[in-house]
Amino acid sequence: MPRRDDLHKILIVGSGPIVIGQAAEFDYSGVQACKVLREEGYQIVLVNSNPATIMTDPEFADATYVEPLLPGPVGQIIAKERPDALLPTLGGQTALNLAKALAENGTLERHGVELIGADYEAIDRAEDRERFRATMKAAGLKMPRSAIATSVDEALGQMQDIGLPVIVRPAFTLGGRGGGIARTPEEFREIVRGGLEASPIGQVLLDQSVLGWGEFELEVMRDRNDNCVIVCSIENLDPMGIHTGDSVTVAPQQTLTDALYQRLRDQAMAVIRAVGVETGGSNVQFAVDPQTEEILVIEMNPRVSRSSALASKATGFPIAKIAARLAVGYTLEEIPNDITMSTPASFEPTIDYTVVKWPRFAFEKFQGANPVLSTHMKSVGEVMAIGRTFQQAFAKAMRSRELDAPVRLGDAPLSALLERLERPGADRYDVMLECFRRGAEVEAVHERCLVDRWFLAELRELALEPETPFEGERTYKAVDTCAAEFEARTPYYYSCWERTSADEVERGARPSVVILGAGPNRIGQGIEFDYCCVHAAMTVRESGRDAVMVNCNPETVSTDYDTSDRLYFEPLTLEDVLAVCRLERPEGVIVQFGGQTPLKLAAGLADAGIPLLGTSVEAIDLAEDRGRFGKLLDELGLSAPPYAEAHSVDEALAASREVGFPLLVRPSYVLGGRAMEIVYSEEGLAEYLARNVRDDGRAIFLDRFLENAIEVDVDALCDGEEVWIGGIMQHVEEAGIHSGDSACVLPPHSLGPEMLAQIRAHTEGIALGLGVVGLLNVQYAVYEGALYVIEANPRASRTVPFVSKAIGLPLAKLACRVMLGERIAALGLPEEAMVGDHVSVKEAVMPFDRFEGADALLGPEMRSTGEVMGVARDFPAAFAKAQAAAGAALPQSGTAFVTVTDSDKAGAVAIAQTLHDLGFRIVATRGTKEAFERMGVPATALKKVGEGSPNVVDMIESGEVDLVVNTPTGSGARSDGWQIRRAAIARGIPCLTTLSGGLAAVRAIAAARAGASDVLSLQEIHRAGNVETPA
Amino acid sequence: MRPGYLLLEDGLRLDGQLCGAEVAGTGEVVFTTGMSGYQESVTDPSFAGQIIAFTYPHIGNYGVSAAAMESDRVHARAVVMRAAVNREDAPTAERGWLDWLVDCGVPAITGVDTRALVRHIRGAGSMRGGLFAASVAQDEAMGLVLAEPAMAGADLARVVSPDAVSRHGADGEGPLIAAIDTGIKRSIVRELVARGARLDLHPCTVGADELLAEDPDAVFLANGPGDPAALDYVVETVREVIGTRPVFGICLGHQLLCRAVGLETFKLPFGHRGANHPVKDLRTGRIEITSQNHGFAVAAPDGGLRVERDEPVRWETRFGAAELSHVNLYDRTVEGLTLLDVPGGTVQYHPEAGPGPHDSLYLFDRFLAAL
């Protein structure tokens, strides 16, 4: 059946901010869908609240809405755009849930919008655990014994029949959020309570535990003629009990006999048919008992997923692209396999290499969080590596992880290491390899971690002879879906080691530019950088050169073989990158767009004689060496907060007196603001140093901490002679909250023209002083009216996509053109970046709800995983949208709980006053209440947590509080404030931890009360700002 | 492991380590793209006379077991792999893969760049080759390779066919099927017997009268090795039974029925061997992912090697109307035949799987339902 001509306009829903369990893979799938559906001649309306995505680039849709993914705003978009269909299967769980809501509240029917890809029934059958179970039973498929509970007592009853240990999983949550494994009745009670809270429908699924069984995933596709294919099988090294998202996985499956694998294949097809996904891809998860060969279905996702992105990259079969075509009427047979071009998509990829996926964790950022892996996903990113053998792929994957600090196993005895394997953490494989190095046998390791012996035997060999898999010559082979049975047209390569090299790379005559990607997503370096790399690739291609991408993150758009002329799926280490350069002989390498990862390689590449495009290594060093940078600022007559560098604890204490308190302290060897803290006294400093600094002579940085300063972020373009300011962003939270974690506004809402002029002048000075060619990001603090430079990063920053969308000009592309030799003067840019008549707000999204135990406080250390953007006619409305998009929609009425430190009490009165005027009931802790009432704002006092119930936390938990304003009284873990913030987050109640945030929030509430603000497409906004959106 | 090498008749030499029986092996070098089912493949009689190169690097992961035998012995002449392992400790393993190859006297080599080999064969076509210890001089080895008879024109059915008739399946009411055993796979026997059939396996030299002596309800033409053009004596027998009994067949059996009704067969450049080939039923439009293992294929009535049209190709044969019912979507070669005026039909691919997908198992139900 050919293309459906009854559809004209299709609404595609993205997955919103990057959160644990839902990352860049949905940008990859969404972009593929936009591309093919436009090729097919459909009009595309796209909605996604995440500005850092490629899919929200105006050029990928006819109308692009950066609006909250909530029934309200999306309903408005539907009413305004009148799409014929909604494609909900490419935006993860978020898009599915949203589509369900829009179907249930009648919006789709009212506007005659058809769900394509998966209809309401199919979504519900797969997502509602009870219906899914019934569906599987009817199809003759087995699942773990289980029951569903909506209360703790009900659950305790069911526990008897199922038997401990029991897996507790809440319905409708991402990445197993809020679940756990209960081994004792006490644990059971505890976990069930948490699960019921985490579930938006207050429902938990209790499962017979099959801990230790093998875990497998199959990616299935089905077309409207009921033809099914399995794109890829994925085997988890980590057995059942460790979330697939946290597991090291391998493709294809390695340990199942053909007979058993074929049974899995049959069942995967039975599942997609029973659930009724008529067109598209689904992910089916199985548990397999290796001894008895019993198979149980664990779950199915009726949509593309993290695993389908992995499967696409692992096989070269573009699942999302094909799912999109299937959704508009095509059948698999009618779609060509774009790798061979000679064969149809109605086949099953077969591969002649091994693929390993490795998760990337960030526990170090969440002190107090429980670092043991379980059924609840905790990783923040992943890498993929391809090798001809498992050992090659595994070793490449380990290299690709790019850990901030090497795993230190110290001199713990073997017995202790083996014990550690029983409580698997992020470093379990490092521990395992060390065990083997110390002579452990496969059996001893197997007993403790239940990883299949095949893998353990391979790992043991790798541990004992790490060089062996890499003997011979490095050679580049192609990913071609067919094990070389047919000629491949798609230039997608990986390096491997063979006796003699037989490169398959076809390097044309055109000059090439190598773009280094950002590697695994992690906190501090996320999708924003992939966005920039993709823009670089587009620009390089437009310039008539070949764009060559090097990256190892399977979630991304940059690793889509469509994005560049040649893709090398490789680790971003100097060795691996140099090998690519030797083969490519590029005109230059771009290190500015992938965050710190490629920047760290710059010097090594330059030493090897590889030309870098844009900012020189010398300039990079000048910006990153604090001493040299400090001198430059002096020369330029710019001020920075007083600071000192110490190399011992005593030195630090001495230096602190000169610099003066409060102090911002950080050891030199950490990145991304890690282990940064603010200390107010020498005692505090001593205590910090004791906790964080090994007295090993490495530098410790002390900065005078500018309190209550306004932080400003600037992204600018420089060609060495001219500077162009792309955007000046004013942070909502004061300096001290990491720039990546604070909300910011563009244009600035409270900086005067003189200050803005000064910021421009400073930025120009720094850009030219450093000799930047390309992008520069500068962070400032406005303290008591004066401007201080916090830091300058001579590279694309996290905010580049946000700014580009706000001003309607693609900063990264412009920078890339400059790096390729164009002059700013020749780019035809407006005098000043225009913003039209709208305000853009960026808000960060925090993962606190996934790290039980960690405090939910903002600080100088970045902790957010993603961001959203709110666009409206004025600041309050834009801020309200951003809050809603970030998942903490502000209430319009109800009860507000306020408790602030003494220093904040005066400031908090204004907040309380407005809330009172808006008709909120105000409850506060005693001190705060008195402060309010002295200023004539009525408030009710509440017991402190220590003072018995009913206290604040009880009230929050019973849902009697709608808004929390709580500024920290120094981060004593388990302090009142800590408990209040945890409770608020568990309940999903907006919780503002800074005065400035609180003020912005009340203004936003007032604005929202005035009526829902209209939805604006980026295309409209940019037209209003009369910048034509460049293609 | 001792150093050794694979040598092709056109001079390509790929080195590795020998990991099987300590003998040289020569034959036609072919590759299969299936990612699992190595034991099924090497014991499939259709691989007689051939050296199998596995495109998936890791072979041996789950060991070997009696349940995975497709015949009573290994038929492949030798095995070429990238990363072979023994692993007798795998959960369901009864023996390690490499130990077993040694037991069976089969030479094997690992550490070979099998992808480079496949790319070579893809261009040059499958050809003769051999496995040799590094100590064997290359010209001596080449002599042995060239001494190997070419696959075209080879009657290998005789080599693998049994000497005497054997009966399979519980005696009783079930339909009796007389099969010409040109190298039948156990999976086929298993699928038929599981559906209540009784099966007599006859030597491939059997005559029509003998074949029909027990008054079978149907005649089955098995899979098997070699060139169908070399089996005119079987084709003759088939011609005699068409019309008297329903005739069904798989793979070589398909090629033989096609020849019996007047079609030609030809050698494919490098064959179809794997578990992922899409085959379309031209009557229903359904697509099945199939298990394939054949080096020869059937040409269309007009002599064309590809079927471009998307509906069944009908024509008149000496047995009445017939149609080509299935086509391979990779290269549009013929995959199925149905006789329209007399009962009979065959497929080129392997509905019995072993190894491979189960998409087409229903053909056995259909077959027995037709009796």
Ligand SMILES: Nc1ncnc2c1ncn2[C@@H]1O[C@H](COP(=O)(O)OP(=O)(O)O)[C@@H](O)[C@H]1O
């Ligand atoms: N019955 C069970 N016994 C043991 N582990 C389980 C069981 N069910 C699920 N798990 C583990 O929990 C993880 C998450 O469960 P899953 O149903 O996939 O939820 P999610 O929607 O988070 O993917 C799985 O990857 C698996 O490792």
Ligand SMILES: Nc1ncnc2c1ncn2[C@@H]1O[C@H](COP(=O)(O)OP(=O)(O)O)[C@@H](O)[C@H]1O
């Ligand atoms: N001297 C200072 N006074 C106040 N806040 C500061 C100061 N220095 C840094 N900060 C805060 O700490 C955050 C992180 O510091 P920064 O130097 O930008 O490290 P990173 O490299 O992690 O971005 C900044 O975003 C800012 O909010």
Ligand SMILES: [Mg+2]
């Ligand atoms: Mg899952």
Ligand SMILES: [Mg+2]
């Ligand atoms: Mg910073």
